[in-house]
Amino acid sequence: MPGVRGSSGVVIVGDGEFGEIAYEYFLHDSLYQVVAFSVEREFRAKDDL
Numbered sequence: 001m002p003g004v005r006g007s008s009g010v011v012i013v014g015d016g017e018f019g020e021i022a023y024e025y026f027l028h029d030s031l032y033q034v035v036a037f038s039v040e041r042e043f044r045a046k047d048d049l
Contacts, residue, residue: 008031011037011038012034012036012037015037016045
């Protein structure tokens with residue numbers, strides 16, 4: 001991509017299936033690097049991703 005000098009950080013909101021799919025996309029098909037996941041405590045489905 002023209003003008004892109006490296007990866008930028010991204011935070012994924014959610015820890016369900018969508019969050020996992022988004023993580024795989026950013027990991028393999030994007031210049032972005034996942035730096036964190038964010039989820040409200042009452043909606044947290046798991047401790048580790």
